[in-house]
Amino acid sequence: MPTYFTSAPGKVILFGEHAVVYGKVATAGSLGLRSNTLIQNRTDGLIQVNLPDVQLVSAWKIKDIPHQTTWEGYPYPPSTMNMTLLEQLGTFVDLAEHTNRSQAAIALLYLHSYLSTNDDVDMAGGIQGGYDFSVRSNLPVGAGLGSSASYSVCLATALLQLNGYLSGEGTKEDKRDLINQWAFQAEKVIHGNPSGIDNTVSTLGGAVMFKKGEKIEPLPGFQSLRFLLTNTRVPRETQVQVANVRKLQEKFPSVVNPMLDAIHEISVSCKDLFAQEDQDRSHLLSRFGELVDVNHGLLAALGVSHPALEKVREISSKLGLKSKLTGAGGGGCALTLIRDDVTPETVAVIKQLLEAEGFQCMETQVGGPGVGVLTLGAPITIAEFLSHDRAYFEAIQHWTYFS
Amino acid sequence: MPTYFTSAPGKVILFGEHAVVYGKVATAGSLGLRSNTLIQNRTDGLIQVNLPDVQLVSAWKIKDIPHQTTWEGYPYPPSTMNMTLLEQLGTFVDLAEHTNRSQAAIALLYLHSYLSTNDDVDMAGGIQGGYDFSVRSNLPVGAGLGSSASYSVCLATALLQLNGYLSGEGTKEDKRDLINQWAFQAEKVIHGNPSGIDNTVSTLGGAVMFKKGEKIEPLPGFQSLRFLLTNTRVPRETQVQVANVRKLQEKFPSVVNPMLDAIHEISVSCKDLFAQEDQDRSHLLSRFGELVDVNHGLLAALGVSHPALEKVREISSKLGLKSKLTGAGGGGCALTLIRDDVTPETVAVIKQLLEAEGFQCMETQVGGPGVGVLTLGAPITIAEFLSHDRAYFEAIQHWTYFS
Numbered sequence: 001m002p003t004y005f006t007s008a009p010g011k012v013i014l015f016g017e018h019a020v021v022y023g024k025v026a027t028a029g030s031l032g033l034r035s036n037t038l039i040q041n042r043t044d045g046l047i048q049v050n051l052p053d054v055q056l057v058s059a060w061k062i063k064d065i066p067h068q069t070t071w072e073g074y075p076y077p078p079s080t081m082n083m084t085l086l087e088q089l090g091t092f093v094d095l096a097e098h099t100n101r102s103q104a105a106i107a108l109l110y111l112h113s114y115l116s117t118n119d120d121v122d123m124a125g126g127i128q129g130g131y132d133f134s135v136r137s138n139l140p141v142g143a144g145l146g147s148s149a150s151y152s153v154c155l156a157t158a159l160l161q162l163n164g165y166l167s168g169e170g171t172k173e174d175k176r177d178l179i180n181q182w183a184f185q186a187e188k189v190i191h192g193n194p195s196g197i198d199n200t201v202s203t204l205g206g207a208v209m210f211k212k213g214e215k216i217e218p219l220p221g222f223q224s225l226r227f228l229l230t231n232t233r234v235p236r237e238t239q240v241q242v243a244n245v246r247k248l249q250e251k252f253p254s255v256v257n258p259m260l261d262a263i264h265e266i267s268v269s270c271k272d273l274f275a276q277e278d279q280d281r282s283h284l285l286s287r288f289g290e291l292v293d294v295n296h297g298l299l300a301a302l303g304v305s306h307p308a309l310e311k312v313r314e315i316s317s318k319l320g321l322k323s324k325l326t327g328a329g330g331g332g333c334a335l336t337l338i339r340d341d342v343t344p345e346t347v348a349v350i351k352q353l354l355e356a357e358g359f360q361c362m363e364t365q366v367g368g369p370g371v372g373v374l375t376l377g378a379p380i381t382i383a384e385f386l387s388h389d390r391a392y393f394e395a396i397q398h399w400t401y402f403s
Numbered sequence: 404m405p406t407y408f409t410s411a412p413g414k415v416i417l418f419g420e421h422a423v424v425y426g427k428v429a430t431a432g433s434l435g436l437r438s439n440t441l442i443q444n445r446t447d448g449l450i451q452v453n454l455p456d457v458q459l460v461s462a463w464k465i466k467d468i469p470h471q472t473t474w475e476g477y478p479y480p481p482s483t484m485n486m487t488l489l490e491q492l493g494t495f496v497d498l499a500e501h502t503n504r505s506q507a508a509i510a511l512l513y514l515h516s517y518l519s520t521n522d523d524v525d526m527a528g529g530i531q532g533g534y535d536f537s538v539r540s541n542l543p544v545g546a547g548l549g550s551s552a553s554y555s556v557c558l559a560t561a562l563l564q565l566n567g568y569l570s571g572e573g574t575k576e577d578k579r580d581l582i583n584q585w586a587f588q589a590e591k592v593i594h595g596n597p598s599g600i601d602n603t604v605s606t607l608g609g610a611v612m613f614k615k616g617e618k619i620e621p622l623p624g625f626q627s628l629r630f631l632l633t634n635t636r637v638p639r640e641t642q643v644q645v646a647n648v649r650k651l652q653e654k655f656p657s658v659v660n661p662m663l664d665a666i667h668e669i670s671v672s673c674k675d676l677f678a679q680e681d682q683d684r685s686h687l688l689s690r691f692g693e694l695v696d697v698n699h700g701l702l703a704a705l706g707v708s709h710p711a712l713e714k715v716r717e718i719s720s721k722l723g724l725k726s727k728l729t730g731a732g733g734g735g736c737a738l739t740l741i742r743d744d745v746t747p748e749t750v751a752v753i754k755q756l757l758e759a760e761g762f763q764c765m766e767t768q769v770g771g772p773g774v775g776v777l778t779l780g781a782p783i784t785i786a787e788f789l790s791h792d793r794a795y796f797e798a799i800q801h802w803t804y805f806s
Contacts, residue, residue, distance in 0.1 A: 248693070248697070251690070251693065252668070252669075252672050252693070252694070252697070254668040254671065254672065255665050255668040255669050255672055255694075255697060256665070256697075258661035258662070258664040258665040258668065259661070259662065259665045259697075259701070261661040262658050262659070262661040262662045262665070265655070265657040265658040265661065266655075266658050268657065269655050269657065269658055287654070290651070290654065290655070291655070291658075293704075293706065294651070294655070294658060294659075294662075294704050294705075294706075296704075297700060297701070297703045297704020297705070297706075298662070298700070298701075298704050300700045300703065300704070301696075301697050301699075301700020301701050301703070301704055302697075302700070303696065303697075303700075307717065307720075307721075310713065310717065314710065314713065317710075318710075
């Protein structure tokens, strides 16, 4: 009865937010802030769930949960969502609808219905089965950093791992694809109509380029970059910002369209930058910083910045650092590139200045590994798992990554 | 022996700075801040010059100044600059070279050499001739607001008027063209290789569109607009900014070129805006403000803004007003559009906030009349002329305009 940790990163959009709505290429990378999950068998027939980040602490009897034994495409998820099952589960969890808590619970039970194998065995052998499922996330919820995708990837990986789907002979690519597809199912439960970018980045790690309606492609040669991530705590209003850009584009298409083209070309230039072999890393970072600067400028010109985001720019620019908003803008988060030559003292100063404005700062990297699994030698208590902090999980060296 | 005032506006670039370097269209308008000139005959053979704005107070004997009696293309200026004359005059004025003061003096003497007719008459009749020439300008010198062009247009008009070139039967267009061509000569004396845009805007008034190597065209239907002009007092560094944009364009041509296209299209959209007949003025101003906003954003994205210019944007944006840098950027001036519905109280508040930052604010309009002449009934003293303030000249109703 093994105990597993699974771990999956959040994501940030590096370049191309908003332009992606108009069919342009965008670039996203995995974020060093991750969700970490404990999954281990129980023997009392219960799923014991602890998700403190969304205030979900609950236990369900496995025998009460619907179970799908066969389906088209096994072991990959069915091509269409099982709406009947979704409705059943909605009634079953009996939590206020469409809260982070209820969506997280339903996503878990939806994947459980397909992937859980040990409850059948338990019935036959008289054992009750069940498992502990706990998640701690270092990602702020609802900040555009892919916290739900990192949850979905952790969840899919945990259930696939516990039920033996990842221990077969398949290639790493096959296993990664299986995880990503089930994580996408969980994302659909949570979001309705997700793009699939967040779960893909979280599964693969590194950086990807994507375009509406086209396959998400890893960005070749991408090197991990250090960033200071600043949450302005100004609520994002994604729909409002998207609508404002649309209004501007409809008023002045001849002006706005080439701006969207320019943003598209920033992602292409970023790709070209990492494709150059043997280049000096400080040159790479300097060029990347310039792209950061220009992309923010174009987003501001499209009207999606915010005084708080401009404040981040003002403070970082005084220290010679390049920042841009990330995501829909109008609030939310900004990324500040920390070049390799930036001293810890400078980072401390900028953090202090930003925090004095009421912002929340986190040092992190972009482009690190995707989903990972760790098999523990012995069961641990949920309390012990929940007591571990970000540094504990980051210090673990022997994750098995699928990227 | 009549006494004349001449008056000519400065200019501001409304849209297209920097992009114009790459062959894109830009838009400029005449500025409500003007230079005003007194010219009247003397009988002692002296040109008595008072230009307090460039610290030039001098008197020259007419008989010592070279005189060109005939030239190709008369009365229009010769097609090439008279370099021999320029050298002679440089020695004659005996002021430190290439100061605003020496250039203003040489420009005056250069035009005098061609245009002065009364010194010949004086010699024959035993009268000594001569004239007073005094200028007061409301334009800050070296702020990118066309102060030298407004001086050049005032100067050309004053000498043409005093010497009878503007009193013939020619059309207004002919006279305007004669003024503009001589003003361009003065600009060449002052700047070496001017574009001709500043003197054209100053002569014509209103607004113009221009493109490198093409004819400067008036912007049809342009309506006068109110602006708050803010001088950040941060010195401009035109060459540095132009070079920085060039560097960015060379590094990322595929990104920067569509940005320059977008700026081009802002001027085109501005033209289209004013070409629409019977449109609501508040709608026009709202659209114009959006173009102001986007153009500044694009300039900032090109890297030519400055914290002081961003401060102007921040303050005006809090009061719901749209601003952009004007000119080369990296310092210099910003324009804030004052819509018709903006109350005097709001204008007072924004001025107060901007002045508290150490900036200099001037309320003015863009798109007013070009060069004007006023014939006074009786001579006045230089001291009296110099005592008049901006409001005095603005209150004069019966200027003869050539636009």
